[in-house]
Each structure stands twice: as structure tokens, then as C-alpha cells.
Amino acid sequence: MFEHTDGDRGQVGIGTLIVFIAMVLVAAIAAGVLINTAGMLQTQAEATGEESTSQVSDRLEIVSVSGNVSDSNNVTDIDFVLAMAPGSSPIDLNKTTAQFIGSEGEETFTTENDTSGVSITNIQGVTEGGDNPVLTESSDRLKLNVGLNDVGYAELAEGDRMTVTFTTDAGATTQTEIRVPTTITDEDSSVRL
Known part of the structure; x- marks a missing residue:
């Protein structure tokens, strides 16, 4: 049914797969950095909020x-x-x-x-x-x-x-x-x- 006359077809698919995996890895690393930064900022914002409330109410x-x-x-x-x-x-x-x-x-x-x-x-x-x-x-x-x-x-x-x-x-x-x-x-x- 399918005839493969060109030997370069498999190499193009592997190259695309390698680029795709690299993009997924970069996206995962970037997402991890963003989640870590967001968590750190949330903790800092909570501490700042508590200190500000104390300075006003205590x-x-x-x-x-x-x-x-x-x-x-x-x-x-x-x-x-x-x-x-x-x-x-x-x-x-x-x-x-x-x-x-x-x-x-x-x-x-x-x-x-x-x-x-x-x-x-x-x-x-x-x-x-x-x-x-x-x-x-x-x-x-x-x-x-x-x-x-x-x-x-x-x-x-x-x-x-x-x-x-x-x-x-x-x-x-x-x-x-x-x-x-x-x-x-x-x-x-x-x-x-």
C-alpha cells in the first residue's frame, strides 16, 4: 500500500520528534520556575499582609x-x-x-x-x-x-x-x-x- 522510495523520510520525522521533545522540556522547566516563583511571592505577600495588619491593629x-x-x-x-x-x-x-x-x-x-x-x-x-x-x-x-x-x-x-x-x-x-x-x-x- 505505501511505498517508501525516499530514504530521508524517517530522518525528518526523528528530527521533528527531537525538536518537539526539546520544546516540551523547555516548557516544563519554564512552568516549574513560574510555579516556584508564584509560590514564593504568595508566601511573601501573606507575611507582608500579616505584618501590615499588626502595624495597624495591634x-x-x-x-x-x-x-x-x-x-x-x-x-x-x-x-x-x-x-x-x-x-x-x-x-x-x-x-x-x-x-x-x-x-x-x-x-x-x-x-x-x-x-x-x-x-x-x-x-x-x-x-x-x-x-x-x-x-x-x-x-x-x-x-x-x-x-x-x-x-x-x-x-x-x-x-x-x-x-x-x-x-x-x-x-x-x-x-x-x-x-x-x-x-x-x-x-x-x-x-x-
Whole structure:
């Protein structure tokens, strides 16, 4: 039925088959590289997303701020009542930093319990394991007392202003402005800031 008179026909078929196999191998290698790169990018995107979410949501909420007044009617200590922001993961105050900026300059320090000028007191719900005050529930409250002179910042006089920024371990920041009342009387032992 079929007559093969030309001896070159088989060689052309083998050459085509070799080129086809080479193209399939190149395509398979390229597909493997693309799949590997896509997997790596997906992992990196997930990690970046988690870090970004933490930087936005894992922050402190300042419930109240008050200052203790000295005999010279200056604010010597500041008491912050702190809670977790809604949707936040647990926050360890020992790994949080505070920055005070005002007319007396700038001072940054960690809010680690029992360091010079800083003390943390449990107000509500926090289970303290040794010196590890961690806010874990939205109803937890801690009082952070900062002695201004002890952390290297000057006492605040009547009418002074200061900006306070708390930065958690995740990198989320909370900022508030403190304003000392323009009149402090001798009867005042503490003032709301």
C-alpha cells in the first residue's frame, strides 16, 4: 500500500520528534520556575499582609491621662490608663516604647516595668506573670506611671503641652497630646491632662 522510495523520510520525522521533545522540556522547566516563583511571592505577600495588619491593629488605646502635682504646682509624674485597641492581638508593655516631645525637648524610653521612672500597675483583668504585664482582653486595663525626671524629661508647668507616642512591639503607634491646665491650685494633688 505505501511505498517508501525516499530514504530521508524517517530522518525528518526523528528530527521533528527531537525538536518537539526539546520544546516540551523547555516548557516544563519554564512552568516549574513560574510555579516556584508564584509560590514564593504568595508566601511573601501573606507575611507582608500579616505584618501590615499588626502595624495597624495591634495598638494601645489611652483610656485616661492624669498628672501628679508637686508642692511647686508642677506635674512630676504622669499616669496613663491603657487598654488594647479593638481587634488587637495581645500587647506586652515591656516591649512598648514611649516618646515624649514638647517644649523641653524629646525623650524616648521603653515602658518596661520597674525600670527607672516607669511602673505598671494592674487595674482590671490583666494576669501578670512576674514582671510581664500583657494586655490580652479588650476589658484589660493597666496603669503606667512615668516619673518625668526619672526618664530624663523636665517637669511640666502650668499651660505646658507635650505629645506622647506609644509604639507597640508590632510597630503600631498611638499618639495623644497632653495639656497641663493653665491654673493649678495648692489643693490639687493631681490634675486631668
